[in-house]
Amino acid sequence: MTGLGLVCALGNTVAECWRRLAAGESRIAPLRDPGSPPYKFQKGAEAWDFQPLEHFTEKELDMLERFAQLAVVAAREAVAQSGLKFQGELADKTAIVTGSSVGGQFAEEEGYKRLYKENSPRVGPLTIPRTMSNAGASRISLEFGIQGPAYTVSTACSSSNHALGQAFWMVRAGQVAAAIAGGSEAVFAEGLLRAWEAMRVVSPDVCRPFSADRKGLSLGEGGGMLVLENWDDARARGAEILGEIIGFGMSSDAHHITQPCVEGPAKAMRWALQDAGISPDQVGYINAHGTGTPTNDVIETEAIRCVFKKADALLVSSTKSMHGHTLGAAGAIEAIATVLALKHGLVPPTANFTTPDPACNLDIVPNEARPARFDIAVSNTFAFGGLNATLIMKAT
């Protein structure tokens, strides 16, 4: 990893977001639009400080949905840090893999309003290019002139972990020399919020992962992008290597469309460890999926205990307690939190924690970041549909 880019509730840059992660500062707050009638949940983690016109012209914004804007802005920061110039052969040998759970919702909802509420048969002609889930990947390709493989993975809350894993494997296999990979999501569209409301998994308060009084997740929006490149190439050009992805594993539960089970996540973690060629004992920190729903956190605890025989020695935290559950962007944002934890020797906490839950009896680093030196960390995502993805990262 030679470049990181991040926009979410915690800030507009990696540095801003890390400052808040390290401070244990949750940015889950009252929604700017409470809904009419009000949503059953009134808090979320919007990208509060993101101002689209600081990054794009009005004409560009006509074409770019918020989720794509977040992807592009994060990619710009990551590419700038990497120092890569996509010229000549590198333009052909660079991949773009993004994750998004739902793509562009705003144009789609606007179209439905015109159709079904205003009885107008005319839907905006930019609806298709705005809503397509690959809009962010395509714009990144256009902006940097990257002509290698570019695509978007949509696997709900695992989308960007799958994207990162695929990009990692492509770079490691030598299929490409570099990749821009991550994901983005913009969830605060009325119809989508009503759908989440109906699922009854969103906390009426803030999310409190692993806490006995947890009542569900808090929705968040954001974009996270990472520049991955071949180790030798990065060394040869003198780039600062921020961390290394060393393993990836993915599995499917084949169990239930929304109810998680222990074995699927355990397999993803086990296979990622195998892919990395390391033993469980070498891992020091797990950035948990940790949604804050009653079920997830218990299942994840059991899965971790199943794989890591010395789980009591692990530090486990859910940064969703600060930036919310950003769905298709979650894997990317949390991968960045994880690599920064490795780099700084500081584990961001599980914020909003009040009461231990015996069913979640791990060291979940409650409320305050903890200094800790370790070489290897894990980042988990488990999606609706039973799709699990685990990344393993190493300090450099």
Next chain:
Amino acid sequence: MPEPPETDDLSARVIRVIAQTQRISAESISLDSTFEELKIDSLDGINIIFGLENEFGINIPDEGVQNMRSIRETVEGVRKLVQEKSEPVPPGAS
């Protein structure tokens, strides 16, 4: 039938829609401007057609779009469709 004036209310409305869609000033558009000069590509074109249909309450058929290759042709194409909309259908016409 007398020739329509060089710029009239209808052409001003067409130019305004194009300006709003392209996020440029109406003053930068004249009847003689070409789409190339205004950097209007095919996707911009369908967005402009959408804006014109809404502005004038008309339906611009695909074959009509093909005849709108410049601002002047667009204005005349819209003028024709607006006139057709306002004219009563002659008896016996199918």
